[in-house]
Amino acid sequence: MEMRLHSPVSVAIAAGQVLAVVCGPDSVDLNIRKVRQAEQVVVTPDVATLSDSASTADLGEGGGVAPVTSEFLGTHLAVETPPLPNVGAVLNRPGDPGGLRVVGKFRWPGSGPGRPSREGCWVQARQALYVESGVHVWAVTKCGFSLAWITLSDKGYVGGREDQAGPLIAQLVDANRGGPLQVAYAQGFLLPDDPKRLRALLAELALEQGYDLLVTTGGTGVAPRDTTPETTLAVIEKRLPGMEAAMLQASLRKTPHAVISRAVVGILGQSLIINLPGSPKAVRENLEALLPALEHTLAKLHGDPTDCAPPSFSA
Secondary structure: OEEEEEEOOOEEEOOOOEEEEEEOOOHHHHHHHHHHHHOOOOOOOOOOEOOOOOOOHHHOOOOOEOOOOOOOOOOEEEEOOOOOOOOOOEEEOOOOOOOEEEEEEEEEOOOOOOOOOEEEEEEEEOOOEEEOOEEEEEEEEOOOEEEEEEEEOHHHHOOOOOOOHHHHHHHHHEHHHOOOEOEEEEEEEEEOOOHHHHHHHHHHHHHHHOOOEEEEEOOOOOOOOOOHHHHHHHHOOEEOHHHHHHHHHHHHOOOHHHHHOOOOEEEEOOEEEEEEOOOHHHHHHHHHHHHHHHHHHHHHHOOOOOOOOOHHHOO
16 A cells, blocks of 8 residues: 655654644645745744755745644645555655554544544654655555553542553563564553443544454453443444353353453454453453464454464364
């Protein structure tokens, strides 16, 4: 996949800097023309700097820095039409080993009455780079999977408890830390035990942001506010009872109390959603039962046509 991105001015981007790729008609040129007509320049350090070869005289006496657009303030690139790449994808120019990693998507409100919102994605520079003004072709690739963990905890949400279960999920999954998956990008989320907010977040992360793996922790028991399984069932399109059974069996080897777990595993869009209990110990016990099958499951979910049987079982 390739994207044609337009930069209205040349811009130096620092390693780790987050900027936007905004969809829609390229209003950036119009805005710069307005600035030229008004002979006003806003000097803001975090807005795109002009290249040394650019003529600052055309932009007024201030020179040096120009506002990028009246609709979206800050350093950004423009693409005329969607689709935008999903979270975890990397945008690279030829000969550029670092590139920009997609870390989220958004909708930006219109600038006035009757103006529609504009879609966009947040990208983070993997290393320092310099983008010259004009249109450039960027290759879009993705090596590995994107992971989102969601911790459900009323106490944790208000700062009364440190989240240890969520970071443990990333540690167990990531191949760089001994897990089975090459993780392209991982992000954690913290919510109270609120089914409406969880339902909205699951749909957003799976269908809009395009995360490959969504893992919740907490809310799988029988307490009055334990509603994670019901909320997950309300959004998934397919249920995976085999994975649920594997987790239950692994937990029962450790404690008889595992019988009250109601954790659900299922699919929404091209995302695998896994419910885990809230304690770090239970997170490890349950998730370790699924780790050997995660890569295969995600590959099939993304259309891998190869035989499901391991080579040793093939006819």
